Amino acid sequence: MSKHSIMVNINGSDAEYEVDSSDTLLSLIREKAGLTGTKQGCNTGECGSCTVLVNGKPVNSCLMLAVEADGAQITTIEGLSANGLHPVQQAFIDAGAVQCGYCTPGMVLAAKALLDSNRSPSDDEIKRAIDGHLCRCTGYKKIIDAVKIASKKLLEEGS
Amino acid sequence: MQRRWVGKGIPSIVAAEKVTGKMVFGTDFALPGMLYGKVLRSTVPHARIKRIDTTKAERLLGVKAVITGADCPEHKYTVAGQPVADMTILAREKVYYVGDEVAAVAAISEDIAEEALELIEVEYEELPAVFDPEEAMKEGAPILHEELGSNIASHLDFVRGDPDEGFASSDAIVEGHFETQMVHQCYLEPHGAVAAWSGSGKLTMWIPTQSATLCRMTYAKALGLDPKDVRIIQLPLGGAFGGKLEYKLHPIVALLAKKAGAPVKLVNSRRDEFLAGTPRVPMKFYVRLGGKKDGTFTAKEMRIIAGNGAYTYYAPPILVSAATRHDCLYRIKNIRTKAWAVYTNQPATSCFRGFGNPQSHFAFESTIDMLAHELGIDPLEIRLRNASQSGDVTAHGWKMYSVGLTDCLKKSAEALGWEEKKKNKKPYRGVGIASCLHVSGNRSFLPFFDGSGAMVRVDGDCHVTVYSGEPDVGQGLRTTFAQIAAEELGIPPWDIEVALVDTEISPHGLGTYADRATTLGGNAVRIAAMDAKRQLRETAAQILGIAAGEISFGDGMFYSSDDPERKVSLAETARKASYLRGGAPIVGHGTFIPPDVVMIDPKTKYGNISCAYPFAVHAVEVEVDPETGNVKVLKFAAAHDLGYAINPLASEGQIEGGGTQGIGYALREELVTGSLGTENASFRAYEIPRASEMPEFVPILVESNDPNGPYGAKGLGEPALNATAAAIANAIFDAVGIRVTRIPVTPERMLNLLNEKLKTEGKPLSSG
Ligand code: FES
Ligand code: FES
Numbered sequence: 001m002s003k004h005s006i007m008v009n010i011n012g013s014d015a016e017y018e019v020d021s022s023d024t025l026l027s028l029i030r031e032k033a034g035l036t037g038t039k040q041g042c043n044t045g046e047c048g049s050c051t052v053l054v055n056g057k058p059v060n061s062c063l064m065l066a067v068e069a070d071g072a073q074i075t076t077i078e079g080l081s082a083n084g085l086h087p088v089q090q091a092f093i094d095a096g097a098v099q100c101g102y103c104t105p106g107m108v109l110a111a112k113a114l115l116d117s118n119r120s121p122s123d124d125e126i127k128r129a130i131d132g133h134l135c136r137c138t139g140y141k142k143i144i145d146a147v148k149i150a151s152k153k154l155l156e157e158g159s
Numbered sequence: 160m161q162r163r164w165v166g167k168g169i170p171s172i173v174a175a176e177k178v179t180g181k182m183v184f185g186t187d188f189a190l191p192g193m194l195y196g197k198v199l200r201s202t203v204p205h206a207r208i209k210r211i212d213t214t215k216a217e218r219l220l221g222v223k224a225v226i227t228g229a230d231c232p233e234h235k236y237t238v239a240g241q242p243v244a245d246m247t248i249l250a251r252e253k254v255y256y257v258g259d260e261v262a263a264v265a266a267i268s269e270d271i272a273e274e275a276l277e278l279i280e281v282e283y284e285e286l287p288a289v290f291d292p293e294e295a296m297k298e299g300a301p302i303l304h305e306e307l308g309s310n311i312a313s314h315l316d317f318v319r320g321d322p323d324e325g326f327a328s329s330d331a332i333v334e335g336h337f338e339t340q341m342v343h344q345c346y347l348e349p350h351g352a353v354a355a356w357s358g359s360g361k362l363t364m365w366i367p368t369q370s371a372t373l374c375r376m377t378y379a380k381a382l383g384l385d386p387k388d389v390r391i392i393q394l395p396l397g398g399a400f401g402g403k404l405e406y407k408l409h410p411i412v413a414l415l416a417k418k419a420g421a422p423v424k425l426v427n428s429r430r431d432e433f434l435a436g437t438p439r440v441p442m443k444f445y446v447r448l449g450g451k452k453d454g455t456f457t458a459k460e461m462r463i464i465a466g467n468g469a470y471t472y473y474a475p476p477i478l479v480s481a482a483t484r485h486d487c488l489y490r491i492k493n494i495r496t497k498a499w500a501v502y503t504n505q506p507a508t509s510c511f512r513g514f515g516n517p518q519s520h521f522a523f524e525s526t527i528d529m530l531a532h533e534l535g536i537d538p539l540e541i542r543l544r545n546a547s548q549s550g551d552v553t554a555h556g557w558k559m560y561s562v563g564l565t566d567c568l569k570k571s572a573e574a575l576g577w578e579e580k581k582k583n584k585k586p587y588r589g590v591g592i593a594s595c596l597h598v599s600g601n602r603s604f605l606p607f608f609d610g611s612g613a614m615v616r617v618d619g620d621c622h623v624t625v626y627s628g629e630p631d632v633g634q635g636l637r638t639t640f641a642q643i644a645a646e647e648l649g650i651p652p653w654d655i656e657v658a659l660v661d662t663e664i665s666p667h668g669l670g671t672y673a674d675r676a677t678t679l680g681g682n683a684v685r686i687a688a689m690d691a692k693r694q695l696r697e698t699a700a701q702i703l704g705i706a707a708g709e710i711s712f713g714d715g716m717f718y719s720s721d722d723p724e725r726k727v728s729l730a731e732t733a734r735k736a737s738y739l740r741g742g743a744p745i746v747g748h749g750t751f752i753p754p755d756v757v758m759i760d761p762k763t764k765y766g767n768i769s770c771a772y773p774f775a776v777h778a779v780e781v782e783v784d785p786e787t788g789n790v791k792v793l794k795f796a797a798a799h800d801l802g803y804a805i806n807p808l809a810s811e812g813q814i815e816g817g818g819t820q821g822i823g824y825a826l827r828e829e830l831v832t833g834s835l836g837t838e839n840a841s842f843r844a845y846e847i848p849r850a851s852e853m854p855e856f857v858p859i860l861v862e863s864n865d866p867n868g869p870y871g872a873k874g875l876g877e878p879a880l881n882a883t884a885a886a887i888a889n890a891i892f893d894a895v896g897i898r899v900t901r902i903p904v905t906p907e908r909m910l911n912l913l914n915e916k917l918k919t920e921g922k923p924l925s926s927g
Binding site: 035036037038039040041042043044046047049076077078080081085089090092093094096098099100101102103104105108126127128130131133134135136137138139140141142143144 | 397398429633812819842847
């Protein structure tokens, strides 16, 4: 196992990390950066709980090697609420889209990435965006509602 | 009465913690100097352990402890309240299934712990294995636990009324054979725990658990400790659904921490979950049901053979539940039931939302449709004709004060468009309906205790904290309790904290299962809040110089009923109360012991097991694809008699989530196990429902106001999937005329059934 020194920007601040070549981005985030908001549900790329944004795109961080993230901009769930709750976060709360909350960080980030590229997605587009994200609690209905509420809010804000 | 905070769909009071990633779940929790554990599992289904050699593993740099059966207490134990002790913490002489815990390692990292597992040598002498419970019952089948003499873990045999007479008086009798599969709870957060020992030998465990109380009882027994020396601190759970009660990982991590002399954390991989979880009890049913021309049920006979798996967790009480509960749905008096839970070389089966009822309702509610078909009666109509009603005492002695079944039948059918869809039948489309009921607390779970306790603490800053022994499992119980305390104290729920359960602080509570938490725990919280309010009122009386009886409360103020200008705020009263007591906070106490509930007769299983019974009806429309065999649920109307909706938003969430699990159970999910263990041990191979597969979902709340529930509320979470598989199976029959007898109805199975039908009838199903 070889050691590498990488530079990543997590939630706006640059940091240098020593990582093994086999370390995943997920282990870097949870263990080295201590950001446990990013969850691990399977570690094999099949549940979406570990989703973070890498250069704005949702990625299963358990499938990405830490070394591949060298130089990347990473947004974890902790980075979304620097200036108060993001409208997507608020919408998840208001719509009752959060039960146990274990899928929530990944879902919220997937929803944010969707809305960043498509301000008013259709139901089908929303479903497609979160189809790789398993939620065992909600039956997805209120999650889809939440994304629609957030979409409306963001459109109103014109941001 | 006008209610301010209950009956409102307010968002969860802890949701902000979750959407920001701040909530520290079980798998996030860490202690300084903590080590990481991993478990070595059996690779064979049934064997004697001839030799275990851990020397190489112990020598690996970074390994701090290796344990095997030799490090475990010799005595056997089982989960709380169950009579048969059949397991040790790690296997000692034998292994009983692929996945059985054989050894464990604690190391400075998970990777090193995993590497060490590979260095442990285990030599097995394989024994014949048995996987099918019906086979396991037969003479000559390999016996798992020789000391028990047979593979029968539990057996039921009871009769109500006169079934022979009932069948003799029937105009039609139908018979069915049904099979249900093993499924995993698939909570998104895998099992995990952290254990640490104090210098004086006390054990503390941080566990995301549904019941700190049961964990403490069971692990004290398993580890040979005084329960006083075991402290369980509940952590937030990333889903549970019955799967997070007692589990071997917990005492294993305690032993690792002891041997390593440091705190240890152990988290299951997803593969561990699928290989060695505690999945739903698989069951086979043989059912006979008789009825009169008008649809009245005359008699019912049922045989159940259930797979207990390798060890006895909660399969025996689950069997009782599966064998009795559905009989109380309808006015049926003549019943004969025999049932067995049988050991097999498979994972130990246990609780999963529904406690035996998704299984039995699939069988029974399918049989009802068969009878309706035979008699030429509409499936909705036959249910309406037989439905139990408020005030009924059922064949099993259950006293049902509030029964909203008829309402649920009517409302779900209406929301689905039953009449219209029946009239304008489309090819390959069909509608189906099924009912279910549940309990709000199950008295027969623990022989020596029932009920729930709560404390409501109000400090000098008027900061309110609710303590209960019932954990929030993600369904929103903390919000429910906050709403109840808010209602009684007259302050907003988001100003109230609801503490996580800690066995050294919280009142003793059995935990969140059997749909007991809202009803039993909610009543206790309500009474505790009222007690706190009474004490505050007495202080207000002192402050205002008038009798407590002459004081009213409104808008955060205590005031004289005669002279509303004489008043003092709640906050000021709390401050004074604290000063007057030398700084001691006000603590309101509440206990709720469900009235009129008894331990069922150990032989006949007769007796009122719960203080309130929730009902539900699921009505679905499905479409069967004749090319692929895929069954798609198009519309799902779920009407739930939950007594009273303390939080309608959260209630809908329970119904939608439960129904979705029901769809997975009916159409997709199955643990494929055999001599290699679970073959589909990943989310790729074991599919649970995804967003794109969701039907149009209509949750309907029916409020029957139970006299025993807090504000009338009964249980809700479990019935949310009890009826789903049967409703889907009944809809498939309506769509293509095929009676499904085995779930899940995968596309492959459906296609086979369609082809068989084609062969026997020789023509395609043009009109379905
Ligand atoms: S933990 Fe990465 S997809 Fe499941
Ligand atoms: S809220 Fe529990 S998994 Fe989605």
